[in-house]
Amino acid sequence: MASHNGRGDILIGIDAGTSVIKAVAFDLGGRQVAEAAVKNRYRTGDDGSATQSMAETWEDCAEALRHLGEKLEGLAARTAAIAVTGQGDGTWLADGDHRPVGDAWLWLDARAAPTVDRLEKEAGARARFEATGTGLNTCQQGAQMAHIAATRPELLANAAVALHCKDWLYLNLTGARATDPSEASFTFGNFRNRAYDDAVIETLGLRDFRHLLPEIVDGTKTTHPLSPEAAKQTGLLAGTPVSLGFVDMVMTALGAGVYTGDAGTACSTIGSTGVHMRAVHASQVRLNDDNTGYVIALPVPGMVTQVQTNMAATLNIDWVLEVGRGLLADMGVEVSHRDLVxxxxxxxxxxxxxxxxxxxxxxxxxxxxxxxxxxxxxxxxGLSAGHRYPDLVRAVVEGLAMAARDCYAEMGEMPGELRLTGGAARSRGLRGVLSATIGAPVRVSAREEAGAAGAAMMAAVAIGVYPDMERCIGEWVTPLLGEAERPDPAMAALYQRRYPTYAAARHALEPIWNAMAKDRRAERDGAAEAAADGRTTK
Structure with a gap:
C-alpha cells in the first residue's frame, strides 16, 4: 500500500441500491470498519412504471452518511475520499438548476417496451449492438429517453442533463454533471474506446438530445471536491475528494473477485436480480447473434466484463417464501421472512x-x-400430486441456477471457477445447486459490502493509496476469497442432462407468454375504456 497526499485514514463507499442506500467506511487497507443504511423507496404502477423520488434518494444518501458519522467518531476529519456507485440503467433528469425533472424512471420500469420493439426492428439495431456490446432493453436510459421523447417530450424539454442514479448523487455531492465510462459506453457509446458514439445516439433517435449527455469521468483518475452545501447535509468536510464509481454491477463484481488475473473465472451476484459476468480484454469479447447481454467497462485499462443479467433472481425466492408465509398467516401462524429464509x-x-x-x-x-x-x-x-412445498422451493432455486447457466452459455464456455456474491450466496444449499449446474467450484468472498468496496477501491487509486487497481485488488479482494467448494459429481451429471430440457421449454413457451400478454393488454384497455365511459355518462 502506497502513501497518499491526504490526511485521512478512512475511505467511504456509497452504494445506492433500489431499496437500500448504504454508506460504508473502510480503512486504507480495505478492512470494513462501519456501515450505515437507509431504506430507499420506489413506486410501481399498472402501466409498467417504476419510479423513485430523486429528492428523497439524495436525502436518504445524506442521511446514511450522517448515520455513518454517528457510528465512527471523527469521521469527517478522518475521511480521505468518498466514492459513489448505484443501481444501473434508468433515467434521472435534472434541470439547469440541478433540480429533478419529475421522478426517476428506474431499471424496473417497463414502459419503454414498445419503443424497444420498434428500435430493434430498425436497420441500425445490429450496428448499435456491435458498438455498445449491449442489447437494448426497457431498463436502459437510451430506450427510456427514446420512449419519453415520443410520449412525454416535455420532460426532456425541461431537462439540462440526463443522469443515472450514482450520477445524480455525484451531482448533489459535488455540483459536477458527469457519468462514468461503464454506463456511458454500454448505453450511448463504444466499449472499445469508452466514449460516446454519435452513430449509436442516432440509431436511438436522440440526436436532438445529445446535449443532455454529461461528461464522462473516470473515477480512478479524476475526483471533484465535496461541495459546501453537501458538506452541511452529510456532516463531512467540504473539499473532501469524491470519486464517481462505475455502475454497481461491476463495482460489486470487482469487490467480489471477478478480476484477479485468473483466466476462466466468473462472478455471479445472486441478489434481487442475477448478474453473471466474466472479465475479458475488450478485444476478446464474444457478441452473440441475439443482440443480448451487456459489455461493461472495468476500472482497469483495456478490461471489460461481459455480462448477462436476469431481471429476477432472489425475487423468485421471495415470491415462493411469501406464498408459504401467506398460507400460514391465513391459519393464524405468523412467521417472519427471516424465519423462512x-x-x-x-x-x-x-x-x-x-x-x-x-x-x-x-x-x-x-x-x-x-x-x-x-x-x-x-x-x-412437471408438477404431480406427490409434490410438496419443499419441491417448489428446490425447483425455484434450481431455476435460478439454470438461468445462470443459460447466461454463461450465451457468453461461451462454462466458467472454470465461479465467485459468488449477494445475500443468497450465504446458503450452502444454493451454492451447491449453482456449483453443480455450472459444473465448476464456487468461492465466496468474505467481503460484506462488495459494491461499496468496489467504489472505495476506485477512490483509493484516485488519491494515490495504490498506484493501480491490480495492486489494490491484491490487498482488498484476493485475501478475502474463501476455499473452493467443488460440485457434487452426481448432481452435476443430473443438471447437465436437465439443462437442454430447460432451454427447450423456454423456447417453446415464448408464444404462450406473448398470447397471455396480449390478453392482459386487451383486458387493461377494456377496463380503461369502461372507466372512461363511466366518467362521460356522469
Whole structure:
C-alpha cells in the first residue's frame, strides 16, 4: 500500500441500491470498519412504471452518511475520499438548476417496451449492438429517453442533463454533471474506446438530445471536491475528494473477485436480480447473434466484463417464501421472512433434485438475459400430486441456477471457477445447486459490502493509496476469497442432462407468454375504456 497526499485514514463507499442506500467506511487497507443504511423507496404502477423520488434518494444518501458519522467518531476529519456507485440503467433528469425533472424512471420500469420493439426492428439495431456490446432493453436510459421523447417530450424539454442514479448523487455531492465510462459506453457509446458514439445516439433517435449527455469521468483518475452545501447535509468536510464509481454491477463484481488475473473465472451476484459476468480484454469479447447481454467497462485499462443479467433472481425466492408465509398467516401462524429464509437449506435437502423445471421470470418486466422478452413469465413444469412445498422451493432455486447457466452459455464456455456474491450466496444449499449446474467450484468472498468496496477501491487509486487497481485488488479482494467448494459429481451429471430440457421449454413457451400478454393488454384497455365511459355518462 502506497502513501497518499491526504490526511485521512478512512475511505467511504456509497452504494445506492433500489431499496437500500448504504454508506460504508473502510480503512486504507480495505478492512470494513462501519456501515450505515437507509431504506430507499420506489413506486410501481399498472402501466409498467417504476419510479423513485430523486429528492428523497439524495436525502436518504445524506442521511446514511450522517448515520455513518454517528457510528465512527471523527469521521469527517478522518475521511480521505468518498466514492459513489448505484443501481444501473434508468433515467434521472435534472434541470439547469440541478433540480429533478419529475421522478426517476428506474431499471424496473417497463414502459419503454414498445419503443424497444420498434428500435430493434430498425436497420441500425445490429450496428448499435456491435458498438455498445449491449442489447437494448426497457431498463436502459437510451430506450427510456427514446420512449419519453415520443410520449412525454416535455420532460426532456425541461431537462439540462440526463443522469443515472450514482450520477445524480455525484451531482448533489459535488455540483459536477458527469457519468462514468461503464454506463456511458454500454448505453450511448463504444466499449472499445469508452466514449460516446454519435452513430449509436442516432440509431436511438436522440440526436436532438445529445446535449443532455454529461461528461464522462473516470473515477480512478479524476475526483471533484465535496461541495459546501453537501458538506452541511452529510456532516463531512467540504473539499473532501469524491470519486464517481462505475455502475454497481461491476463495482460489486470487482469487490467480489471477478478480476484477479485468473483466466476462466466468473462472478455471479445472486441478489434481487442475477448478474453473471466474466472479465475479458475488450478485444476478446464474444457478441452473440441475439443482440443480448451487456459489455461493461472495468476500472482497469483495456478490461471489460461481459455480462448477462436476469431481471429476477432472489425475487423468485421471495415470491415462493411469501406464498408459504401467506398460507400460514391465513391459519393464524405468523412467521417472519427471516424465519423462512433460515429453512431454505432444510427444504432443499428434503426435495429430490431435478424433479421439476421452473423458469424464474417472475418480474413484471419480463426477462432481459440471455434473451429479451418483456412478456416472459415464471412457471413450473412437471408438477404431480406427490409434490410438496419443499419441491417448489428446490425447483425455484434450481431455476435460478439454470438461468445462470443459460447466461454463461450465451457468453461461451462454462466458467472454470465461479465467485459468488449477494445475500443468497450465504446458503450452502444454493451454492451447491449453482456449483453443480455450472459444473465448476464456487468461492465466496468474505467481503460484506462488495459494491461499496468496489467504489472505495476506485477512490483509493484516485488519491494515490495504490498506484493501480491490480495492486489494490491484491490487498482488498484476493485475501478475502474463501476455499473452493467443488460440485457434487452426481448432481452435476443430473443438471447437465436437465439443462437442454430447460432451454427447450423456454423456447417453446415464448408464444404462450406473448398470447397471455396480449390478453392482459386487451383486458387493461377494456377496463380503461369502461372507466372512461363511466366518467362521460356522469
Amino acid at each position: 433460515a429453512k431454505i437449506d432444510d427444504w432443499l435437502s428434503r426435495a429430490r433434485p431435478g424433479a421439476l423445471l421452473y423458469h424464474p421470470y417472475i418480474s413484471e418486466a419480463g426477462e432481459r438475459g440471455p434473451f429479451i422478452n418483456a412478456d416472459a413469465r415464471a412457471g413450473f413444469i
